Amino acid sequence: NAGVTQTPKFQVLKTGQSMTLQCAQDMNHEYMSWYRQDPGMGLRLIHYSVGAGITDQGEVPNGYNVSRSTTEDFPLRLLSAAPSQTSVYFCASSYSSGGRQYGYTFGSGTRLTVV
């Protein structure tokens, strides 16, 4: 059981380039989210999904795009990278059971540097 798998672990981009951060989970979780972590700011929600075909914006969505065509995959696309997007990115998934929420399982993160 791999949990939440993120690729790549490290990436350097030039300003203006685009790329996709991959995220896959094998736990059949309905909820998936992308966060960015910056020093002194905790984790901030970029986009989230409550199921296949359903996505919504979080706190800091500008410059990012997501889609969820399957339960397992939730890729994050950087449309035109900017230095302000230099950060550590986390993908996470969660589930509910019996009306209860059980918290998020996180991937190992992607450290992205935009130069």
Place this chain on the structure above:
Amino acid sequence: AQTVTQSQPEMSVQEAETVTLSCTYDTSESNYYLFWYKQPPSRQMILVIRQEAYKQQNATENRFSVNFQKAAKSFSLKISDSQLGDTAMYFCAFMLHTGNQFYFGTGTSLTVIP
């Protein structure tokens, strides 16, 4: 909107001693969940403990326990018998019962001193 506040950016504790990390939150909702996550230098986010807001009993997980004060909107984490492996950043987090959003505090960096 929901907010989570951790007012202690850094803390330290002697090995084998007890330390308490503070967290307050603000919400108008009555049905929610609270969590503490640990992030060691490896960067991995690890769930430490979970509390359901409708339960008055404080959650415990081995050396980790919480003091949940719903009226005061306070959710502190107590670590007993601190170990070197407890050195990490600790994040308090809030989730609505709908489960679609997770709100984090800015974290407390804990150092366990040998």
